[in-house]
Amino acid sequence: QAQLQESGPGLVKPSQTLSLTCTVSGGSISSGDYYWSWIRQSPGKGLEWIGYIFYSGNAYYNPSLKTRVTIFLDTSKKQISLRLSSVTAADTAVYYCARAQSPGYYFDLWGRGTLVTVSS
Amino acid sequence: EIVMTQSPATLSVSPGERATLSCRASQSVSRNLAWYQQKPGQAPRLLIYGASTRATGIPARFSGSGSGTEFTLTISSLQSEDFVVYYCQHYNNWPPLFTFGPGTNVDIK
Secondary structure, three states: OEEEEEOOOOOOOOOOOOOEEEEEEEEOOOOEEEEEEEEEOOOOOOOOEEEEOOOOEEEEEEEOOOOOOEEEEEEOOEEEEEEEEEHHHOEEEEEEEEEEOOOOOOOOEEEOOOEEEEOO | OOOOEEEEEEEOOOOOEEEEEEEEEOOOOOOEEEEEEEEEOOOOOEEEEEOEEEOOOOOOEEEEEOOOEEEEEHHHHHHHHHHOEEEEEEEEEEEEEEEEEEEEEEEEE
16 A cells, blocks of 8 residues: 655745655655646635646646746655745645556655645 | 636535536546545645546545536535635646646635
């Protein structure tokens, strides 16, 4: 049974870079069957897809965040990493790592999420 | 860009009754539509994919229907644990983009 676990700092200062890691356990990260995504949810708000990366390393991002986001894969460590630069208070959210099926494009596996607060 | 809307924003239903939640796409998305349930403090859980296929372990009281621009999630007989928030989600092939609806909160009448 595959599991996802997010990790990283819970507090980031404005204008700095948010960095999170998602570790995959109990399953393969190097499969063409999945897209590995980051999704966030601001307090009391809905879900916003940030971007995804395929096992090949190809990544796609939400156009609204594209200029600030990088997602990359470390297959040896079975990790998916997120970097979001120039953060503001609007980036305060619970950040989820999630696996989307290919094809189908639905999220069948989620991490528990990690709260990141942007504050000085 | 395809915009997803959900209605109503809040649905008040009595336990044991049926709940009908709506999701609409601004243009046809075929059957590329999924539904999720989110309980407070938890990650979303996949309920339905391909508009009508129940995910593994999802009770039969949850059903999905629709295609094109209009979709429905029906909960046939609400249990206490079903009074939470539900989201629909679409995937756009190009440009690659996952879009969630704003959610429907099902609360106790």
